[in-house]
Amino acid sequence: MLVTTALITGLGLGSMYGLLALGFHVTYSVSATVNFAQGSSMMLGAVFAYVFTVRLGLPLFASVLISLSLCAAYGALVELLAVRPFARRGSNAWLMATVALGIVADNTVLFTFGKEPRGFQMAWAQGGVDVAGVHVSYLQIVIPAVGLLFAFLLSFFSNKTRQGKAMLAVVQNPEAARLMGINVPVVICGAYALSTAFAGAGGILIAPLFNVNADMGTVFGLKAFAVAILGGIGSAWGVMLAGLLFGVVEALITSFLGSTYTQILTFALVIVALALKPNGLFGKAEVKKV
Amino acid sequence: MIFSIFFIFTCYANSYYVFIMATLALTAISGIGLNILLGLAGQVSFGHVGFYAIGAYTVAILTTAAKLDFWLALPLAIALSAVVGGLLALPALRLRGPYLAMVTIAFGFVVENGAAEWREVTGGQNGIMSVPTIKAFGTAFGERGVALLSIVLCAVLVLGFRRLSRSQWGAAMRAVKDSEVAAESVGLNPVAIKALAFALSAACAGLAGALFAPLSGFVTPSTFAFLQSILFVLVVIVGGAGTLGGPLVGAAIVVLLPEALAGLAEYRLLFFGALMLVVLWLAPEGIVGQVQKWMRRRKAAVLPTLEMLLSPAREKTPLTISNLSIAFGGVKAVTNVGFTARPGEVTSLIGPNGAGKTTVLNMLGGFYRPQAGQVRLGNENIAGMPTWRIARAGLARTYQTSQLFGSLTVLENLVIASPGRGSSGSGDEKAAEGLLCFVGYRGDMHARAADLAHVDRRLIEIARALATRPAVLLLDEPAAGLSRADKEALAALLGRIAQSGIAVLLVEHDMDIVMGISNHVVVLDAGTPIAEGTPQQVQQDPAVRKAYLGGIHERPLTRTSTNEGQTLLEVGKLEAGYGAEPVLKGIDLRVNDGELVAVLGANGAGKSTLMRALSGLHRPIAGSVKFENRHMEELSAHRVVAQGVVLVPEGRQVFPELSVLDNLRLGGYLRKEIPDSEVEALLERFPRLRERLRQRAGLLSGGEQQMLAIARGLMGRPKLLLLDEPSLGLAPTVIEDLFASLDRLRAEKVTILLVDQMAGLALALADRAYVIEGGRISASGSAAEIAADGALEKAYLGTQ
Amino acid sequence: MFKRIVFLVVGILAAFPAFSQETIKIGLVTALSGQSAAAGEAITRGLQIAIDELNTAGGVLGRKFELVRRDDEATPAKGVLAARELVFKEKVTVLFGGLDTPVSVAIVPIMNEAKVPFMGPWAAGTPITKNGANPNFVFRVSAVDEIVDKAMLQYAQKNFNTKKPGMILINNPWGQSNEAGLKAALGAKGITAAGIEKFEGSDVDVVPQLTRLKAAGADTLFLVGNVGPSAQVVKSLDRMGWKVPIVSHWGPAGGRFTELAGPSAPSVHFVQTYSFFGNQRPVGTKVLKMLMAKYPDIKSAGDVTAAVGVANAYDAMHLVALAIKSAGSTDGEKLREGFYKIGSYDGLIKSYKSPFTPDNHDAINENDYVWTQFINNEILPVGMKK
Known part of the structure; x- marks a missing residue:
C-alpha cells in the first residue's frame, strides 16, 4: 500500500520534473546555456491556460494551444534579452540575467493575474481508476504519459527530423553548422522557445492537481534543474528517467522515513550521486580537449 | 580612507543606517569570499548561503546554549565553515559548469532544511532568538559596535583579498581559472588550488554569518534561503568578478538599491529584477570590471629597460627521445620517433600539416601518455608523468594558441611560473622584469595579459616558459601570425635563448625561421621520421621535398588549357585578420565557371583565413567579394550557403555524434527535400561511405571523414565548392584516393576553389593557381606556370 | 571613490x-x-x-x-x-x-x-x-496559536469524539509553532498523536504523508496550512478516498478554498475570528x-x-x-x-x-473564535447550512 501510493505519487511528480528538465536539456544541448528561471516559464503556462479557459471562456484545446504559443514567445524573449547579449561575449552573466528576468515575470504576473492562488478544475481530471487498491486520478496517468510522449517526441525530433538534426549539429560544431546553411542564432532562439513550451505544458498539466499562482514554479524549477543535471542533461531519455527516479525516491523517503527527511535526504542524495557520477546518472563524459 | 568615512558615519547614524551599514559590510564580506571562488578560481557556487548559515548558527548555538564567549565562538564558526567548504570541494572539484552549480545548490538546501529540522540544536523553523550581542572589555557592543566591527573586518578582508590576489596563491587561482592546461604546464596542481579557494571562500561567508547572528539577535532558517545565495552571486557578478572593489560595489547595489526602492512596497522586487537586467546589459563584466576596462584603454605603454642576461639555474641537460609512439582509436598518429635536443642548440621538428608534430610535443609535455618509447631529461624518464611534474622537472613549453593567464598581469604571468612563485625574498619579480626585457617586451608590465597584442602575447609566453628556469624549451609555432619584422626578432631571440645553454625544441612552419636558426632539423611525415640533419641536408632531401610539395615535378599536369568561362567569384583587395596585424593584406582573385583554382602557400600564409572570409565565417576588414556579381562580403555564413557557395572546412568538421547519413542530409539542409537517388549518387562517388552509412561520423577514419565532409558539401549542390586543406593529416594512399575523387568532380565541371599544402597534387588538378605568401598573392597563373615558378618553392621551403 | x-x-x-x-x-x-x-x-x-x-x-x-x-x-x-x-x-x-x-x-x-x-x-x-x-x-x-490549538483539540473531542488525532502541518515556522501548541494541548489531556506529518507549500501530492497517518490509525486530522496547501491536503484525501474529520487552523479562510479544494471543501472545519457572511452587525x-x-x-x-x-x-x-x-x-x-x-x-x-x-x-x-466551514463560496458557521 505504502509502496504503491509512493510509486504513483512519485511517478506523477517525477514526470513533471522530467518535463521541466527536458526544457533545460533542449537549450543546454544547443547552446550550453539554460534559463535559470525555468519555474517562471512553467507558471506562465498555467496562468495563460487559466486566463484563457476560465476568464475568457475559450475551449480548453484552443487555450492550451494559445498558452503554449505564448510560452514559446516568452522563451524566445528570454533568449534575446537575457542569454544572447551575454553568451555572445562569452560572459556567464546570463546566469543572473535569466534569474532577474524570472523575477520580473513572476512579479508582473503577481500584479496582473492576482495574488491569490486560483483553482483550475478540469472536469475530466477529477475522475480516476483503482490500481491495486489505490485510487489513481486520470491526471496522474496522463502526466507521466505526456512526459514520456514528449521525451519520445523530442528524441524522435532530434534523431529523425531535419530540424532536430540541425539542432544537434549546432551543439556539436556551431561553425560547421553555419556552413550547412543553418541559421545558428535562430536555432538557439528556437530551442529556448521549445524549452519554455515544455515547461508551460508542465504547468498546464499540474494546474488541476495543484493551483495557479504567480509563485508556483519556483520550487519545481529548482527540482527540475536537479533532475536535468542528474540525468546528464545531454539526453532526453536520461533526463526523463532521472525525473521519474527523483520523484519516486522523494515519495519513498516521505512514505518510509517521514516528511521530516524528504528535502534533506533528496538533496543530499543529489550531491552523493553527482560525486559518484560527475556527468550525471545517464550522461556521457565529455571529451577532454587540449 | 573610504572605510573611515563609513566608520565615522556609522558612529553617528541612527539605528536604521547603522543596520544598513552593517548589512552592507556583511554582504560585502560574503561577496569578497565568493569573489575568491568565482573571481579568482573561476568556480561558481550557488550554495554560499549554506556557509553563511553555518557561521551564524555556530555562533548562535555556542553563545546561547553553550554560553560560550563570542570571541571564542567566532574562530570556531569560521573554522567550521572552512572545513565544510573544503569537504564540499572534494566532490565539487570533479564537476564542471552546471554540475558544480547543482551540487552547491543542493548543499545550500541541505543546510537550510537541516537547520529547520534539527530542532533540539537549531530551534527548528523558529530559529534561535535573542542571540547575545558582542562583549569586549566588559562593555556590550550593541548593534552599532557590531556594525563598526563588521566595517573594520570588511576593510581588513579587502586588504586581505588584495594580498591574496597578488600573492602566489591568488595568481595560481587565476591561472587555474584562465587555463588549467597552462597552469599545469607551469607546475601548478589545480585540484589543491581549487580546494583552497573553496575553503577560504567558505571561511569568509562563515565570518559574515558569525557576525550576522549577534547583529540581528536571531537566526532562522528562512534567513538562509536559496534566494540569498543568488544575491551573493549577484553581488560578485554585478560588481565585477575578480576585481578588488567588485564585491563592495556589488554589495552596495544589492543592499542599497532595494532600500532606495522600499517605498515601492510590493513593486520593489519587480523593479529590482528589471534594474538588475539593465545593469547586466550595461556592464556584463560587472561595474568595476567595466570601469577598469575603460580606464585601461586610456593608459599608454611605458618604459623600456636594460637588457639582462638569462642565467638558468639548471644544469645543461639534453632531451633524448626514443621510439616514441602513440595511436588514437587504432590509428597510429606517431610511430617510433626518436631524436635528441641538445643544450645550446635549436632543434626543429618540421613536417607537413598533420605529420604529428604537435602530438609529439603533447607527449613530451605530458598531455598525452605515450604508448611506447622513452623521453629522458638527463637521467630521468619523464614519459607519462603529469604535466605539472614534467614542468617542475625542467621542461617548459609554449602553445600554438596562446595559453596566457588572461586575467593576470604580464608580470604576474611570469611570477606565478617562477620557482619561488613570488614568495617574498625570492627575487622572482625582479627576475621576471629582467626576463621581459630579455624577450624584448616593451609594454606595460601591469597590463592584463588578455588585453595585449598578439606579438606581445607570444613574447610573454616565451618569457613565462623561461621563468620556470627550464632545461628544455618547447615552442609550438611561435611565429604563427607574426609580421615579418616580428618574426625576425623572434628568430634572434630563439638563438639567444639557445646560446644561454637551454635546449630549444621548435615546431614551426615558417621555413625561413627554421632554416635560418636551426642547428638540427627533424622531419616527420605521417607520424614517422623521414629525414634528419642540418638545414641544408634536409632541404636537399628528396623525401622531404616530396612530403612538402607532393612531388611537384613528378606528376603530369592534366590541365593545359585555361578555361575562360564566365566569372563566378571575384575577390578584390580583400583584407581580413584577427588582431592588429591583418592576415590578408589585399587579395585579388578570380574563379571562373567550371574551373578548379588552387591557392597554394605555406602554413600561416593566410589561405584558411581567405576561405573563412569567403564563406562568411569571418567578416573581412575591407575589400569586396562578389559572387555572380552580387556582393557577399557582409553576408553571414548561412546566407552565403544559400547563395550556392559551400565551404568544406579545414579539419573536416563532421558532426561526430551524428550518423554518416545524417551528416550527408544536413549538407542539404537548405533544400529541405533530398531525393534518395541523390544520396545514392554520392555513395557511388564515395563508395567507402556506403559501408559506414549508419555509423557515427566520429568513428570514421580521417580519410573517410574527409570524404564525408566533401560529400556533405556536395549535398548542398554548390555552384562553387571551397575546399580547405582536404589532404590535411591523411596518409599518402588516402590522399591519392581523395585527389582521384576531386579529379572526377573537376571532370564534371564542378567549380572548385582548392587550398592545399600538397602543391604538386593540387597543381596536377588545377586550371590555374595563386601562391600566397605573407597575406599577399606572390604569384598567379596557369598550373604549369606556377609549377615552373620559383615563388612556390620559396613559399614552402624558405630561401635557400 | x-x-x-x-x-x-x-x-x-x-x-x-x-x-x-x-x-x-x-x-x-x-x-x-x-x-x-x-x-x-x-x-x-x-x-x-x-x-x-x-x-x-x-x-x-x-x-x-x-x-x-x-x-x-x-x-x-x-x-x-x-x-x-x-x-x-x-x-x-x-x-x-x-x-x-x-x-x-x-x-x-x-x-x-x-x-x-x-x-x-x-x-x-x-x-x-x-x-x-x-x-x-x-x-x-x-x-494566538497556543489558544487556537487548545480550541482545536476541544472542538475535535466534542464533535468527533477524537481519540487518536494525526497532524498534517505545513513545513514552516507557523506549522512548527502549532506542532508545539498541539503537542502541549494533547499532553495536557494525556493523548498522544497517531503521527505528525509535514508537507511543503509546493507539494502537489500529500498522499504519502496521509497514507502514513492512515496506517497509524488516525481518527481525526489536525490541519495547519495556508489556503493553497490546505486544499492540496483535501484533494489528496479525496484521491485516497479517506473520509476523516478535519479540524483546521484558519488557513482555508485565506482564499477561495472551495475553488481550490473541490467538492470536499466543506469537510474542513476551521477556526475564524470573523466572517463577512451570514447576518452582519451594522459595522x-x-x-x-x-x-x-x-x-x-x-x-x-x-x-x-x-x-x-x-x-x-x-x-x-x-x-x-x-x-x-x-x-x-x-x-x-x-x-x-x-x-x-x-x-x-x-x-x-x-x-x-x-x-x-x-x-x-x-x-x-x-471566546471570540467561531468554527466555520466553506459552503460553496461562503464561510459559514458549522452546521448553519446542511
Missing part, C-alpha cells in the same frame, strides 16, 4: 523623511510579494479602510493618518531592516506586522528598544506578545460596503479573501486610533499607556471592552 558616491546617496536618502510632521504615520511590514502577497494585501485593505474612515472623520488629535508599507519578502532579515527604516527614518507612530511569525518575533526586540508600539494583526505565534520585555510595546488583535455591513466601493475586484463577501486579515487589521487600526486619542500624544511611551486606557469599541469582530491590560496584550481570546 564609489564608496563616497554610495555615502552620498545614503546621505540624500537620509534627508528625505523630515517633511510632513502633520500626518500620523502608520507603518506596515508584511509580505507584499511572493506566496503570501495576498495576506499582505488583506492587511493593507483592512488598514486602509479604517484609515479612510478615521481621516474622513477628521483624524485624531487634529492630524490625519498615513499608511507607509514595506515588503518583507517573508524573511526576518528583510523584515527587521524594513522595521528599522520605518521606525528610525520614516518615524512611524505605530508599526503593524504581517503574517509571518518569525518576522514579527525578530522585529519585537527592535520595537521594545525603540519604544514604539508594535501591533500584530495576523501572526499568531505565542511569543510575539509574551516576549518577556518590560515595558512591553507589543499588542495584538489576532488569534460588518458598513465595512463590506466600503471595501466594495474602494476595491473594484470585491463584488461580494466571497471576494474578501483572508477576511481575518481585513477584519483584524480594521479593528486593530481603530484601537490604535483610540489609544492615541486616550494618550493624547503620539509619543511611544505615552501611547503604550494609552492602549490600557481604551474603554469600549464596537468593532467588526466584537465589542471590545478594555481590550488591553498590562497583563494581557491580546485583544482576542478563545
Whole structure:
C-alpha cells in the first residue's frame, strides 16, 4: 500500500520534473546555456491556460494551444534579452540575467493575474481508476504519459527530423553548422522557445492537481534543474528517467522515513550521486580537449 | 580612507543606517569570499548561503546554549565553515559548469532544511532568538559596535583579498581559472588550488554569518534561503568578478538599491529584477570590471629597460627521445620517433600539416601518455608523468594558441611560473622584469595579459616558459601570425635563448625561421621520421621535398588549357585578420565557371583565413567579394550557403555524434527535400561511405571523414565548392584516393576553389593557381606556370 | 571613490523623511510579494479602510493618518531592516506586522528598544506578545496559536469524539509553532498523536504523508496550512478516498478554498475570528460596503479573501486610533499607556471592552473564535447550512 501510493505519487511528480528538465536539456544541448528561471516559464503556462479557459471562456484545446504559443514567445524573449547579449561575449552573466528576468515575470504576473492562488478544475481530471487498491486520478496517468510522449517526441525530433538534426549539429560544431546553411542564432532562439513550451505544458498539466499562482514554479524549477543535471542533461531519455527516479525516491523517503527527511535526504542524495557520477546518472563524459 | 568615512558615519547614524551599514559590510564580506571562488578560481557556487548559515548558527548555538564567549565562538564558526567548504570541494572539484552549480545548490538546501529540522540544536523553523550581542572589555557592543566591527573586518578582508590576489596563491587561482592546461604546464596542481579557494571562500561567508547572528539577535532558517545565495552571486557578478572593489560595489547595489526602492512596497522586487537586467546589459563584466576596462584603454605603454642576461639555474641537460609512439582509436598518429635536443642548440621538428608534430610535443609535455618509447631529461624518464611534474622537472613549453593567464598581469604571468612563485625574498619579480626585457617586451608590465597584442602575447609566453628556469624549451609555432619584422626578432631571440645553454625544441612552419636558426632539423611525415640533419641536408632531401610539395615535378599536369568561362567569384583587395596585424593584406582573385583554382602557400600564409572570409565565417576588414556579381562580403555564413557557395572546412568538421547519413542530409539542409537517388549518387562517388552509412561520423577514419565532409558539401549542390586543406593529416594512399575523387568532380565541371599544402597534387588538378605568401598573392597563373615558378618553392621551403 | 558616491546617496536618502510632521504615520511590514502577497494585501485593505474612515472623520488629535508599507519578502532579515527604516527614518507612530511569525518575533526586540508600539494583526505565534520585555510595546488583535490549538483539540473531542488525532502541518515556522501548541494541548489531556506529518507549500501530492497517518490509525486530522496547501491536503484525501474529520487552523479562510479544494471543501472545519457572511452587525455591513466601493475586484463577501486579515487589521487600526486619542500624544511611551486606557469599541469582530491590560496584550481570546466551514463560496458557521 505504502509502496504503491509512493510509486504513483512519485511517478506523477517525477514526470513533471522530467518535463521541466527536458526544457533545460533542449537549450543546454544547443547552446550550453539554460534559463535559470525555468519555474517562471512553467507558471506562465498555467496562468495563460487559466486566463484563457476560465476568464475568457475559450475551449480548453484552443487555450492550451494559445498558452503554449505564448510560452514559446516568452522563451524566445528570454533568449534575446537575457542569454544572447551575454553568451555572445562569452560572459556567464546570463546566469543572473535569466534569474532577474524570472523575477520580473513572476512579479508582473503577481500584479496582473492576482495574488491569490486560483483553482483550475478540469472536469475530466477529477475522475480516476483503482490500481491495486489505490485510487489513481486520470491526471496522474496522463502526466507521466505526456512526459514520456514528449521525451519520445523530442528524441524522435532530434534523431529523425531535419530540424532536430540541425539542432544537434549546432551543439556539436556551431561553425560547421553555419556552413550547412543553418541559421545558428535562430536555432538557439528556437530551442529556448521549445524549452519554455515544455515547461508551460508542465504547468498546464499540474494546474488541476495543484493551483495557479504567480509563485508556483519556483520550487519545481529548482527540482527540475536537479533532475536535468542528474540525468546528464545531454539526453532526453536520461533526463526523463532521472525525473521519474527523483520523484519516486522523494515519495519513498516521505512514505518510509517521514516528511521530516524528504528535502534533506533528496538533496543530499543529489550531491552523493553527482560525486559518484560527475556527468550525471545517464550522461556521457565529455571529451577532454587540449 | 573610504572605510573611515563609513566608520565615522556609522558612529553617528541612527539605528536604521547603522543596520544598513552593517548589512552592507556583511554582504560585502560574503561577496569578497565568493569573489575568491568565482573571481579568482573561476568556480561558481550557488550554495554560499549554506556557509553563511553555518557561521551564524555556530555562533548562535555556542553563545546561547553553550554560553560560550563570542570571541571564542567566532574562530570556531569560521573554522567550521572552512572545513565544510573544503569537504564540499572534494566532490565539487570533479564537476564542471552546471554540475558544480547543482551540487552547491543542493548543499545550500541541505543546510537550510537541516537547520529547520534539527530542532533540539537549531530551534527548528523558529530559529534561535535573542542571540547575545558582542562583549569586549566588559562593555556590550550593541548593534552599532557590531556594525563598526563588521566595517573594520570588511576593510581588513579587502586588504586581505588584495594580498591574496597578488600573492602566489591568488595568481595560481587565476591561472587555474584562465587555463588549467597552462597552469599545469607551469607546475601548478589545480585540484589543491581549487580546494583552497573553496575553503577560504567558505571561511569568509562563515565570518559574515558569525557576525550576522549577534547583529540581528536571531537566526532562522528562512534567513538562509536559496534566494540569498543568488544575491551573493549577484553581488560578485554585478560588481565585477575578480576585481578588488567588485564585491563592495556589488554589495552596495544589492543592499542599497532595494532600500532606495522600499517605498515601492510590493513593486520593489519587480523593479529590482528589471534594474538588475539593465545593469547586466550595461556592464556584463560587472561595474568595476567595466570601469577598469575603460580606464585601461586610456593608459599608454611605458618604459623600456636594460637588457639582462638569462642565467638558468639548471644544469645543461639534453632531451633524448626514443621510439616514441602513440595511436588514437587504432590509428597510429606517431610511430617510433626518436631524436635528441641538445643544450645550446635549436632543434626543429618540421613536417607537413598533420605529420604529428604537435602530438609529439603533447607527449613530451605530458598531455598525452605515450604508448611506447622513452623521453629522458638527463637521467630521468619523464614519459607519462603529469604535466605539472614534467614542468617542475625542467621542461617548459609554449602553445600554438596562446595559453596566457588572461586575467593576470604580464608580470604576474611570469611570477606565478617562477620557482619561488613570488614568495617574498625570492627575487622572482625582479627576475621576471629582467626576463621581459630579455624577450624584448616593451609594454606595460601591469597590463592584463588578455588585453595585449598578439606579438606581445607570444613574447610573454616565451618569457613565462623561461621563468620556470627550464632545461628544455618547447615552442609550438611561435611565429604563427607574426609580421615579418616580428618574426625576425623572434628568430634572434630563439638563438639567444639557445646560446644561454637551454635546449630549444621548435615546431614551426615558417621555413625561413627554421632554416635560418636551426642547428638540427627533424622531419616527420605521417607520424614517422623521414629525414634528419642540418638545414641544408634536409632541404636537399628528396623525401622531404616530396612530403612538402607532393612531388611537384613528378606528376603530369592534366590541365593545359585555361578555361575562360564566365566569372563566378571575384575577390578584390580583400583584407581580413584577427588582431592588429591583418592576415590578408589585399587579395585579388578570380574563379571562373567550371574551373578548379588552387591557392597554394605555406602554413600561416593566410589561405584558411581567405576561405573563412569567403564563406562568411569571418567578416573581412575591407575589400569586396562578389559572387555572380552580387556582393557577399557582409553576408553571414548561412546566407552565403544559400547563395550556392559551400565551404568544406579545414579539419573536416563532421558532426561526430551524428550518423554518416545524417551528416550527408544536413549538407542539404537548405533544400529541405533530398531525393534518395541523390544520396545514392554520392555513395557511388564515395563508395567507402556506403559501408559506414549508419555509423557515427566520429568513428570514421580521417580519410573517410574527409570524404564525408566533401560529400556533405556536395549535398548542398554548390555552384562553387571551397575546399580547405582536404589532404590535411591523411596518409599518402588516402590522399591519392581523395585527389582521384576531386579529379572526377573537376571532370564534371564542378567549380572548385582548392587550398592545399600538397602543391604538386593540387597543381596536377588545377586550371590555374595563386601562391600566397605573407597575406599577399606572390604569384598567379596557369598550373604549369606556377609549377615552373620559383615563388612556390620559396613559399614552402624558405630561401635557400 | 564609489564608496563616497554610495555615502552620498545614503546621505540624500537620509534627508528625505523630515517633511510632513502633520500626518500620523502608520507603518506596515508584511509580505507584499511572493506566496503570501495576498495576506499582505488583506492587511493593507483592512488598514486602509479604517484609515479612510478615521481621516474622513477628521483624524485624531487634529492630524490625519498615513499608511507607509514595506515588503518583507517573508524573511526576518528583510523584515527587521524594513522595521528599522520605518521606525528610525520614516518615524512611524505605530508599526503593524504581517503574517509571518518569525518576522514579527525578530522585529519585537527592535520595537521594545525603540519604544514604539508594535501591533500584530495576523501572526499568531505565542511569543510575539509574551516576549518577556518590560515595558512591553507589543499588542495584538489576532488569534494566538497556543489558544487556537487548545480550541482545536476541544472542538475535535466534542464533535468527533477524537481519540487518536494525526497532524498534517505545513513545513514552516507557523506549522512548527502549532506542532508545539498541539503537542502541549494533547499532553495536557494525556493523548498522544497517531503521527505528525509535514508537507511543503509546493507539494502537489500529500498522499504519502496521509497514507502514513492512515496506517497509524488516525481518527481525526489536525490541519495547519495556508489556503493553497490546505486544499492540496483535501484533494489528496479525496484521491485516497479517506473520509476523516478535519479540524483546521484558519488557513482555508485565506482564499477561495472551495475553488481550490473541490467538492470536499466543506469537510474542513476551521477556526475564524470573523466572517463577512451570514447576518452582519451594522459595522460588518458598513465595512463590506466600503471595501466594495474602494476595491473594484470585491463584488461580494466571497471576494474578501483572508477576511481575518481585513477584519483584524480594521479593528486593530481603530484601537490604535483610540489609544492615541486616550494618550493624547503620539509619543511611544505615552501611547503604550494609552492602549490600557481604551474603554469600549464596537468593532467588526466584537465589542471590545478594555481590550488591553498590562497583563494581557491580546485583544482576542478563545471566546471570540467561531468554527466555520466553506459552503460553496461562503464561510459559514458549522452546521448553519446542511
